[in-house]
Amino acid sequence: MRSTRTPSAVAVVAVVVAVLTVAILSAVGGIAVAQGNTAQQTAAPQAGGEPDLDVHAPNPTLTPGQTNEVTLQISNDGELDYGSPELREAVTTARNVRVEADADGTPLTVESGETAIGSVTEDRPGEVPIAVSVPDDIEEGSYTVDVRVRYSHTYRTGSVVQERSRSTTVSVDLEVDSDARxxxxxxxxxxxxxxxxxxxxxxxxxxxxxxxxxxxxxxxxxxxxxxxxxxxxxxxxxxxxxxxxxxxxxxxxxxxxxxxxxxxxxxxxxxxxxxxxxxxxxxxxxxxTPAERQRFSVADVESDLYVGEEGEVRGTVTNDGPVTAQNVVIRYAEESPNVIPIETAVAVGTLEAGESADFRLPIEISGEAEAVDRTADIAVQYRNADSELRLYEDVELLFDVSPKRDQFVLDVQQREITAGESITLDVEVTNNLDEPVTDVEARLFTDSPLDSDDDEAYVEALAPGESTTMTFTLDAESSATAKTYPVSVDFRYDDARGNSQLSDTTRVPITVVDGEGGVPWLVIVGALVLIVVAGGAVYYTRAT
The missing domain is CATH 2.60.40.10 (Immunoglobulins)
Structure with a gap:
């Protein structure tokens, strides 16, 4: 009996020990798992959710007979299933959003293809324009367009992040009305x-x-x-x-x-x-398409300009078309201290397309100017068919300036005077200008030993190239040394425009020769000749 009870007690004890051991191990394992989960949750917060996209057409009206641009608006009413609100955007944002519309089954035709618009969040919707072609004979009414939206999003955050790709199709109604177009x-x-x-x-x-x-x-x-x-x-x-x-x-x-x-x-x-x-x-x-530009050209340019004088630049202006130019005016547009326009604008009248007209610009060249070829900008001013003032400026003049010249040319035949005597000095004066002059007053200037009691002369007018003789008196002192002396002549006159001008001074050489008060060289020479002849005669008589 004793041997039978002993094994039973031992078995009971063994079972109890085994049960206690399993319980202890389970408790310890549960505690460890709980601690591990707590550590994981502390290290990586979790959230779960997804976007919820919808499509709207704020202005759905279509006009028949043309291709309409319709803006589709993509909104996002995302869902947060669990987790912290701070992680809401991470799981509700739709990324890489692509939109494509389809009008199959309707008279409409969507001309645009799939369009990517990036990310769409709850507070930042997306927009995409689509091109919709509408037939001209379409009936008024509502037509449905299917819009397919594809995107990616994060479904769950935590130690293991889940990514998903989604596609949704939304029907959008577009309205074709009979408004004016x-x-x-x-x-x-x-x-x-x-x-x-x-x-x-x-x-x-x-x-x-x-x-x-x-x-x-x-x-x-x-x-x-x-x-x-x-x-x-x-x-x-x-x-x-x-x-x-x-x-x-x-x-x-x-x-x-x-x-x-x-x-x-x-x-x-x-x-x-x-x-x-x-x-x-x-x-x-x-x-x-505009008409061609109104154009002008200038040809046959000539000038009679000299340094220090007034003159003219002449030329021909042509209306190169394409239409009539009214009240054409040539304007001198250049600025130079040595070339001074007397008139800055001259009128040539109305010119038909292809018609030409001559013009002349009066210009003064200063005495400091160089005698060189010159260019000057001009502008052609005109009025169009509506009498509006216009200006064509792509024109220039090329003209030459000649060296300075004497306004009057002098010719004096009698250029010799005897010391102590007086002569009449006749001066032939020629108008060397290209214009007539009037009220020409000449003045003779002398220095000792020459003098003049009648040093002024006058002529009423001289045409270009015309000559006249002006007379002065000239005296030479008796003590004058026989040599050449200068006398000077200048002129005060009115030009063709009535402006008073003073000419340059012209010098004329006058030679003084000895008079009676000097050494009688002719007498001396004659006496010497007589002496030689007489001496020769005496010598000849004695010799014979």
């Missing part, structure tokens, strides 16, 4: 390069309803075409019925260096519907 029928301008003019645009309401308070807005796409100081302008039509055509006008200008070609203009019409709703219809880009 417009087409540009014709666009012309009478403006030319380097000038301003009027741009006329014919615009037709091809829609089914009238438009009220309509404004046609044009915007230039080139710096060569402008609306005054601006690149755009608006013209008011008011009300235009369906099927009606209206003409609007704008003041435009083309730059002087702009080429002759077609210039692009964007056109749009802002209007109100009969219900008072504001609409904007963007028409296709229109083109307009």
């Amino acid at each position: 417009f087409e540009v029928v014709n666009a012309t301008t009478d403006a030319r390069i380097g000038d301003t003019g009027t741009l006329e645009v014919e615009i037709e309401n091809v829609g089914a309803e009238s438009a009220r308070d309509a404004n046609v807005i044009l915007e230039s796409q080139s710096a060569g075409l402008g609306f005054g100081e601006s690149a755009s302008d608006a013209a008011r039509i008011g009300e235009i019925e369906a099927g009606e055509t209206a003409t609007v006008r704008y003041d435009v200008g083309f730059a002087p260096d702009a080429p002759v070609r077609e210039y692009a203009l964007d056109a749009s019409v802002a209007f109100r519907t009969p219900e008072g709703l504001q609409r904007l219809d963007e028409t296709p880009t229109l083109g307009v």
